[in-house]
Amino acid sequence: MNSTRWEAAAKVQGRARYTAEEPVPGTLHAALVPAPIAHGRVLGLDTRAALAMPGVVAIYGSGDLPPLRDAGFANWLADDQVHWAGQPLALVVADSDATARAAAAQVVVSAAPLPHATSLAQATTPPFAPAQAGRVPTDTQRGQPDEAIAFAEHQLDLHCEIAAQHHQPLEPHACLAHWEGGQLTLYSSTQAVFGTRRVVAYSLGLHREQVRVVARQLGGGFGSKGTLWWPFNLRVAQAAQRLGRPVLLELTRAQMFSLVGRRSPTRQHLRLGATAEGRLTGMVHDTLAETSPVAEYADPVGAATRWLYACEHVRTTHRLKRVNGPQPIPMRAPGETPGLFALETALDELAWRCRLDPLEIRRRNFATHDPHLGLPWTSNSLPDCWQRAAESFGWQRRPLAPCTMVDGDWRVGWGMANVAYPVHRLACEAELVMTDDGRVCVRCGVQDMGSGTFTALADTAARTLQISPAQVDVALGDSLLPEGPYSGGTVVTASFVPAVEAAAHALKARLDAGERPAPGEPLRAHARTEAPDAPTHSACAFGAVFVEARVHRATCEVRLARVHAAYAAGRIVSPLMAHSQCVGGLVGGIGQTLHEASVTDPVSGRIVNDNLGDYLIPVHADMPEFKVHLIDEHDPHLPGGVKGLGMLGTCGTGGAIANAVWHATGRRIRSLPIRLEQLL
């Protein structure tokens, strides 16, 4: 079933309504006053000029709003401490967006600065081990990797540095809090409607039934519309309650650099040992990243090193240093993306040392089961991915040696990398409602970040019921609906498909038994699927990406000509959406590798390029020829056979591009983004 995007017409015609567009009468507008220093204490806020402006309703500084019950995440407006440049010091509320912003600019902050550290290099406190790395343990070891490497025929020792990167979804974060009596309706651009409801109810001391969260349309998230967005929702809700009027806060683009998270800069140290034939004997992968002074998050950068390749001796560690910067959080395939950059460029270098084709080195180290968990894979179709993508790309014509392919002024290189991301599934409820006009509504409280959840929900119901998707309506993004999981970690499709299919089967059974909806009496079917128990198999989605890069012989500009990839992610629910997700992920991978980096000024601690003109995201003119192959993979161990593929496009792309640049130039670039001055 290859239907079009369910909400396409509404979006193109401007009818799709996003959070900041919810038409709630009487809405006031909020703006934030940012901290002008990166570390220190606020001595006072002079709000006289701001309050005197016509249309300004209130200004809330630290202590002006009730304290929030600690839900374990970064908070602000709680005390006089400044931890990073841009930290909100006050919430200004006015009758228009323009007035609120103008008033915020009129608030004078007096602060006592303290020495700050805004980079790993500047940070003076020692690194520490976080409680965990993402969802997995911080440190792992199997075997004796130091000995294995020491006695290996081939030894590699490399360091990788990746710059800070930011999610930058197209839709700025927005939340609109609307109280009616003791009922709070929160329209919020959140990736977790139910998570937000839980946190808001807890922090404000309400019952969950008093809180409704709505996220009808979401213009991207990539991880930024999650935990760090919650404090904003809470303060806006408090302001709305205090003022007795709805309040809307919309972040500026610049604020989206400093307030809603980023991918931490990372330093990776990877050591490999291999036999003369290129079989891995030992790996040690150490990662150092940043975290803010008030919270802790570590990307599981070394995770893939634990299980992607067959290797008996492996150690991985993660350490953090506190810096006065925006709190890092998950972003666009967290963990595996930076980690696979290091691992896949290391494998490439090993291949060259052994004078082996890069594909061959991966064949020789293919893991037939998960070596970290010691479990069989639910399915691993990497060999099919290699075969399909290599054939599509024409890989067999690749000369082994670098610097051999030239096209006019361009040096040409071909590189590849493995792609992998773990599969997670969460509990999910779904309800199908069939009315007497024959239409079916799928009701499930998940979110659509633009990834195609609307379409996948409609397609799943339609396919199971054997009706046309045109007969299916979809209701999502509302905590009044049956509970669905958050949109993140590529869990959504894998989680809702079993629930929707179960509900659809239940509905079909009733229809087959002769039941029919009557006017005013629809047929309903509800299902709930639980999160998996302790696994007997390890579930990951895999892929392979092949890149042709061109480097100008004079200017060293890097341009990509072709990107061919094959992904095996179980059953593909909506091929059109899946293809779109993969291409979008590849674009994210290209951005991470060639363009994106935020720059922090060491003296002021502020991000210098906090706009889309100077923070470079790939543009249309950068786009290579994309060919994405979706391998049909039958996985009997996963409910619905669905793995989820949202992350795959981004993982591994960096390695493939860097490997292609090496093949073109002979230069091994280990810091991202790759900049032409590294190739001069």
Place this chain on the structure above:
Amino acid sequence: MSAGLQVHRPASLAQAMAVLHEQPGTRPVGGGTELVTLLRSGLTPHTPLMTMATLGLDQVALHGDQLVLGAGARMADVARSPLVLREAPAVAQALLASASPQVRNVATLGGNLLQRTRCPYFRGGAPACNKRVPGSGCAVHTGEQRHAALFGASAQCCATHASDLAVALLALDATLVVQGPRGERRLPLEALHLEPAHDAGREHSLSAGELITAIALPCSAAARASRYLKVRDRASFQFALVSLAVALECRAGTVAHARLAAGGVGTRPWRLHTSEAALAGQPATPATWQSAARAATQGAEPLPGNAFKLDLLQRCIEHALAPSSPGDHA
């Protein structure tokens, strides 16, 4: 915050002069793509504005052996004009390498020449920026330097001029037609932009009440063979790391006429006089191109973060002068 902007719509140049005379501080606006950004960022105060769109300054025409471009002509229109493509291809290439199609559809040539720097410390409101707040210092010296100028910089200011068009026009010996309270005058383009030696806030030499009305370029064989090369990280919508305009004519294997101008490297669009001197009368050989490239380094004061641009500039010069190289190669 003002409730609205006052916008004058003069029907003639005479009226425009009258408006500027009677309401000093009124600012002319073309497409507004630059001015609106500056207003939104609080980088420029609200003043009365005067649109240039009603003055009929959008012509592209040949007057004898001069190509004349109206200051009010839109970038997109000039870039696809057959006259420009024939007589001054570097101008068309420079325009097409600028901004984005949306911006080019509304932005004017005059506005493009008078745009302010893209230095992130200026635009982003960093505390130390002499251009915005005289005496506050220049954060570039202790901070991000990748975008900073190699030529014409000082301890006061290192901000580069961002116009691609200006660089192409420099290599084509452009003259500006300027209308002022005392009538019309001509100004070589090279005399328009100022270096921030003492006053980083003063960027051009126009007096109050003056308007650029047209740009005149002499037609020549070199102009007809001119090229523009722009080097940047992504293929569109980014200012130049280094750019180069070349107008070169060789006769009987010898350089007869050479003009080179560079962008992305100077606090104003930078004529490469020493490179031109190294080319004049020399044989058209790779050795000559190399010496022209080396000569371009004279006067450069690189910072650690932008020193690579000196190497990049030399590579661009050698590459652009060699006869087999195409023009802009995004």
